């Protein structure tokens with residue numbers, strides 16, 4: 371049986387797709403057969419970030435509608451042979467996703483895969499609902515600003531009441547906080563919430579902090595999940611996150627200002 | 640569909656009567672001035688719009704009839720409906736009012752049935768209590784998980800939350816509210832008019848607090864009681880917030 375992870379946020383543009391690609395690659399690199407599914411029907415871009423946009427023949431909706439088999443639609447990643455991508459359709463509208471259809475695809479995938487990552491669209495509408503409905507774990511991607519934190523809180527409420535686990539009175543979805551686009555400098559200037567602020571508001575288990583980093587844009591431009599850029603700070607942050615999720619004990623990084631030492635030497639508090 | 644049903648040899652009954660008890664807000668009116676009723680009801684609805692939207696409601700005109708004040712039931716029901724509530728009953732009305740309600744398709748409720756059912760739940764020797772108290776002793780709801788933005792909780796009796804209550808939430812109780820955690824949302828105690836109800840919380844950062852319709856919004860909370868454990872109660876229509 372696969373473990374189904376939803377990468378969700380409520381708010382748009384916080385880094386869900388970046389995270390889904392990185393986490394999926396990280397788990398596969400650790401030897402687990404992993405599938406990553408783009409639930410953002412009409413706005414697909416997971417395939418771009420994974421660098422497989424020119425190899426999409428069939429998509430998620432084709433499988434749901436029975437127009438293609440899962441094997442036909444799953445795209446094998448070019449960097450890791452344990453990783454498969456199920457792309458979203460750019461041409462269909464969101465109503466093509468049905469709860470039954472999604473459930474069936476996830477069931478079929480579960481037989482063969484260890485992890486299934488669901489890249490949720492923004493918002494709390496149908497697509498986001500279906501992405502989280504079947505989940506076992508939720509990675510709640512949050513940026514250190516008030517509106518993103520509020521939307522994450524909202525999403526946590528939905529996870530705890532509207533999921534399959536909630537409806538069947540099973541053990542609730544395990545929720546993890548991923549704080550992304552974090553900039554210690556800007557926290558210091560009071561322009562962003564700190565890790566402590568966010569945890570105080572959400573009271574959620576922190577899986578990791580991903581710093582604001584140019585490497586993310588570079589990685590998505592070249593169609594390679596940032597986790598493969600092992601020298602980059604964001605890549606390392608995602609590697610830590612995967613390791614922690616798998617139970618390894620890794621101290622948190624990227625929370626403090628790199629210039630903190632000098633900051634302390636020359637003024638400041 | 641119906642054709643298939645005819646073919647099947649086994650025909651389960653299409654209906655069944657079950658007995659069920661519901662908790663429905665009762666609107667007790669103490670004035671026959673339609674304008675005042677509308678204004679005050681609207682103010683209440685605005686306090687918890689999500690809760691009141693399409694909420695069923697029983698209209699109680701007993702107080703007015705006790706004082707022999709006549710009220711136009713048809714007009715009051717119109718006001719209630721205009722504000723988005725759904726009247727599903729009337730009680731304490733006189734013969735003419737009852738007839739008017741029935742013509743509007745609104746059932747009659749007797750005052751006694753409601754208090755006897757509540758008495759029945761109580762221990763064998765019920766101590767006589769003032770009626771308001773009597774209606775409010777409906778048990779305690781205990782919640783151990785956080786209340787997240789967008790969620791709403793309603794308790795017919797006391798409400799105890801052993802977790803945080805996020806901004807963008809609404810917690811309502813006919814009795815007291817206890818929050819053992821940070822209270823950032825809207826908390827409304829005594830929503831059926833119990834002025835004895837209180838709110839307790841271990842860290843006050845609420846967007847709104849209200850007891851029996853007397854409310855304060857976040858802006859009105861003074862700095863020195865924010866982020867502290869407090870209790871909130873009514874002293875002659877005035878909300879008092881005291882550090883614990």
Ligand SMILES: Nc1ncnc2c1ncn2[C@@H]1O[C@H](COP(=O)(O)OP(=O)(O)OP(=O)(O)O)[C@@H](O)[C@H]1O
Nearest residue numbers: 382383384385386387388492551581582583586587
């Ligand atoms: N750690 C980071 N540092 C810098 N830029 C980042 C980081 N994470 C994400 N971004 C950038 O933020 C933008 C949005 O990222 P992404 O597409 O992953 O978000 P999303 O939550 O999936 O968005 P949507 O809600 O539209 O699906 C992209 O331009 C991405 O390059």
Ligand SMILES: [Mg+2]
Nearest residue numbers: 386387410490
């Ligand atoms: Mg996305």
